[in-house]
Amino acid sequence: MLRFILKKLLYLVPTMIGITLVAFGFIRLLPGDPVLLMAGERGVSPERYAQIAAQLGYDKPVWQQYLHYLGNLLQGDLGNSLVTKKPVLTEFLALFPATVELALVAIIIATVIGVPVGVIAAIKRGSWFDQVSMTAALVGFSMPIFWWGLLLIILFSGVLGWTPVSGRISLMYFFPQVTGFMLIDSLISGQKGAFASALSHLILPSIVLATIPLAVIARQTRSAMLEVMGEDYVRTARAKGLSTRRVIGVHALRNAMIPVITTIGLQVGVLMAGAILTETIFSWPGIGKWMIDSISRRDYPVVQSGLLLIAAIVMIVNLIVDLTYGLINPRIRHK
Amino acid sequence: MTDTTVKISDAAIRRRMLREFWFYFSQNRGAVIGLVVFVLLVLTAIFASLIAPHDPTQQYRDALLVPPIWQEGGRAGFLLGTDAVGRDMLSRLIHGAQYSLFIGIVVVAIALTGGIIIGLVAGFFGGWVDTVIMRVMDVVLAFPSLLLALVLVAVLGPGLTNAMIAIAIVYQPHFARLTRAAVMGEKAREYVTAAKVAGAGNLRLMFKTILPNCLAPLIVQATLSFSSAVLDSAALGFLGMGAQPPASEWGTMLAEAREFILRAWWVVTFPGLAILVSVLAINLMGDGLRDALDPKLKRS
Numbered sequence: 001m002l003r004f005i006l007k008k009l010l011y012l013v014p015t016m017i018g019i020t021l022v023a024f025g026f027i028r029l030l031p032g033d034p035v036l037l038m039a040g041e042r043g044v045s046p047e048r049y050a051q052i053a054a055q056l057g058y059d060k061p062v063w064q065q066y067l068h069y070l071g072n073l074l075q076g077d078l079g080n081s082l083v084t085k086k087p088v089l090t091e092f093l094a095l096f097p098a099t100v101e102l103a104l105v106a107i108i109i110a111t112v113i114g115v116p117v118g119v120i121a122a123i124k125r126g127s128w129f130d131q132v133s134m135t136a137a138l139v140g141f142s143m144p145i146f147w148w149g150l151l152l153i154i155l156f157s158g159v160l161g162w163t164p165v166s167g168r169i170s171l172m173y174f175f176p177q178v179t180g181f182m183l184i185d186s187l188i189s190g191q192k193g194a195f196a197s198a199l200s201h202l203i204l205p206s207i208v209l210a211t212i213p214l215a216v217i218a219r220q221t222r223s224a225m226l227e228v229m230g231e232d233y234v235r236t237a238r239a240k241g242l243s244t245r246r247v248i249g250v251h252a253l254r255n256a257m258i259p260v261i262t263t264i265g266l267q268v269g270v271l272m273a274g275a276i277l278t279e280t281i282f283s284w285p286g287i288g289k290w291m292i293d294s295i296s297r298r299d300y301p302v303v304q305s306g307l308l309l310i311a312a313i314v315m316i317v318n319l320i321v322d323l324t325y326g327l328i329n330p331r332i333r334h335k
Numbered sequence: 336m337t338d339t340t341v342k343i344s345d346a347a348i349r350r351r352m353l354r355e356f357w358f359y360f361s362q363n364r365g366a367v368i369g370l371v372v373f374v375l376l377v378l379t380a381i382f383a384s385l386i387a388p389h390d391p392t393q394q395y396r397d398a399l400l401v402p403p404i405w406q407e408g409g410r411a412g413f414l415l416g417t418d419a420v421g422r423d424m425l426s427r428l429i430h431g432a433q434y435s436l437f438i439g440i441v442v443v444a445i446a447l448t449g450g451i452i453i454g455l456v457a458g459f460f461g462g463w464v465d466t467v468i469m470r471v472m473d474v475v476l477a478f479p480s481l482l483l484a485l486v487l488v489a490v491l492g493p494g495l496t497n498a499m500i501a502i503a504i505v506y507q508p509h510f511a512r513l514t515r516a517a518v519m520g521e522k523a524r525e526y527v528t529a530a531k532v533a534g535a536g537n538l539r540l541m542f543k544t545i546l547p548n549c550l551a552p553l554i555v556q557a558t559l560s561f562s563s564a565v566l567d568s569a570a571l572g573f574l575g576m577g578a579q580p581p582a583s584e585w586g587t588m589l590a591e592a593r594e595f596i597l598r599a600w601w602v603v604t605f606p607g608l609a610i611l612v613s614v615l616a617i618n619l620m621g622d623g624l625r626d627a628l629d630p631k632l633k634r635s
Contacts (some may be wrong), residue, residue, distance in 0.1 A: 018474030029490050138365075138622070142614040144566055146573045147589060147607025150596050154604075158597045273481035277570055291482065292574060295489045307486055311477045 004326055008319060015315065023308040024069050027300050028062070052082075078305035083297055088305040092287065097180025098168060099286035102278070103271045105183075105202060106209035111264060114214045118221025118260075123248060125226065133218065140215030145274055149208040149281040156204060163200050166283035170197040205282040209274045213267040220263040224256040231255070258328055265321025269314050359627035366623020372616035380432040387426035388414070391583045395421035400599045416601045418592065424601060427583040428609050434584040435565045435613055438499055442564035443557050445503035450510020451553070455541045457511065458518030469515070472508035480505045481567055488576045495578040498571045499564075506560050513556055517549030551628040558621035562614045569610050585610045 035052045036044065044052070060068070072079070078088040117137075121130040157165045164170070168182050175189030183202065186194035228234060229252050237251045238244075275288035283289065287306065294302035343351075360366055379386060389395075389412075401417040402409045403424075409416065415424040457468040475483070480502075487501035488494075521527060522545065530544045571577035572586025580587055585606040592602035 014470045015473045015477055018470065019477055022474060022478075026486060026490065135365075138618055139611070139615060142562065142566075142611060142618050144569055144573075144586075144589075144607055144610045144614070146570060146586075147603070147610065150589070150593065150603050151607065154596055154600055269479045273479035276479075276481060276485070277573070280574065291485070295485060296575070303486060303489065307478065307482065310479065310482060314479060315477050 114217030122225030369619025389423035454514025
């Protein structure tokens with residue numbers, strides 16, 4: 001198992017280097033003088049110009065700049081935001097929990113609904129449930145989620161007035177950050193109504209973000225179940241006289257879950273892309289909105305490092321999924 | 336069977352394959368519906384200026400935010416109402432179809448061509464060429480596609496052309512991987528060896544001998560990419576990085592409509608519905624294509 005993990009880790013090194021190259025190359029690829037570009041229409045004084053140029057290391061050859069950049073990265077120095085002047089990493093860590101909370105709730109919704117729907121659709125293949133749920137899944141899969149979010153706002157915030165339009169919690173409540181997860185922190189604070197407020201802020205964005213993963217998981221579960229149920233060992237289990245529930249619950253579902261888990265893991269990239277849109281619509285103070293704001297503010301050090309961090313996170317999660325996969329399925333591990 | 340003994344021409348084979356394909360495709364009701372909607376969409380785009388009742392950029396200053404005709408206050412001239420500067424929604428939506436189809440075609444064409452060439456080279460030559468190419472593709476795939484496209488557009492500058500290029504670059508690895516896998520499967524088959532023995536050069540082997548036999552998964556992927564391209568370009572437009580106003584691209588229309596969402600539901604609802612219906616139609620077609628082209632599913 002250790003060898004398996006090490007091999008997987010080693011395999012990531014070239015990709016990781018590639019990602020740093022992309023992030024490093026990003027600022028250099030910007031057409032025109034990057035310093036002037038970052039300054040925008042305001043322009044920049046000669047002193048400030050020299051300061052930024054030196055800060056970014058433009059006075060040295062490119063390969064030296066890259067090595068310098070890598071060195072800084074390894075020390076955890078991702079540069080400073082041009083707008084807030086704060087270290088990018090500090091900003092990232094402050095906003096990251098908001099995105100994780102949103103993404104976690106979304107993936108939980110997607111899995112808790114998607115897997116049972118897929119299983120039932122497979123068992124009752126061709127039934128009305130199968131047809132309706134798979135049609136719904138295809139609609140969800142085709143959904144422009146930024147529009148879906150706006151529709152939900154019109155309905156639940158506008159017409160019904162049930163949920164707030166933006167943010168993470170009502171401004172009435174204030175409590176110290178413990179975990180960074182609003183749902184948990186509001187409970188810890190013990191303030192009346194705080195948890196309900198956090199939940200009502202979270203519900204719409206998480207539904208929006210869950211939509212595409214939910215559709216993908218339901219479809220994948222259904223096709224994995226259908227495939228597995230045609231296998232010999234399922235027929236054997238049935239022939240042995242096991243109850244249908246046991247055949248499906250133990251023999252079929254467990255094997256069908258292997259590709260499903262991979263699918264769930266692969267949704268991390270989808271979630272990060274979805275977070276950009278979802279957080280923008282709901283003014284959710286997370287990584288996605290931070291990236292969009294930084295792009296429009298031309299805060300390129302933030303864009304550069306945000307790109308790097310997000311790619312690294314997606315890779316790490318995919319690695320964990322890969323390892324879990326090996327854990328569940330010994331055939332992969334011993335290959 | 337008598338026709339097994341008769342020599343059949345290539346055209347006849349092709350016709351028979353097409354008939355067989357249509358047989359499986361038409362058994363999928365959703366796929367046929369998708370195809371019909373898609374054809375309608377194409378016709379709408381082609382004849383946009385004939386169908387549209389108004390010029391999509393014409394601003395009727397006396398008709399700002401007029402609701403659809405069936406709602407109170409609706410006006411006969413504006414079937415689906417008007418937007419905040421008095422442009423006819425229906426005409427803008429009709430012209431928007433041109434953008435979406437154009438974007439889908441261009442993105443798929445670039446990504447497909449690039450991906451096929453890269454994948455063919457990687458799969459055909461193998462060794463270090465393959466390793467280097469596939470590692471580069473891995474890097475591109477490590478980024479969430481929308482994020483990478485956004486950053487690329489930030490580099491290239493916002494606009495429709497750059498958005499299409501960015502999306503095409505992001506989709507390319509999928510085609511490259513598929514082509515490579517198919518080529519590696521086909522490379523060792525007898526017919527390739529036979530062609531090689533007959534003296535076919537590398538280019539002929541790659542493009543004329545191997546490629547036609549790898550097309551099925553690529554066609555399916557192309558359909559899926561087409562719908563994703565429509566979706567992603569609309570997302571970029573929505574974020575202000577795609578087609579720029581006053582273009583009647585559906586995502587851009589949504590971005591302009593955002594501030595009116597609680598006052599004028601129609602300016603938000605219709606463009607999104609147009610995106611959803613087109614993407615759904617293409618995805619339905621894609622599902623049908625996959626079922627019809629996948630021999631494994633055919634037998635079951």
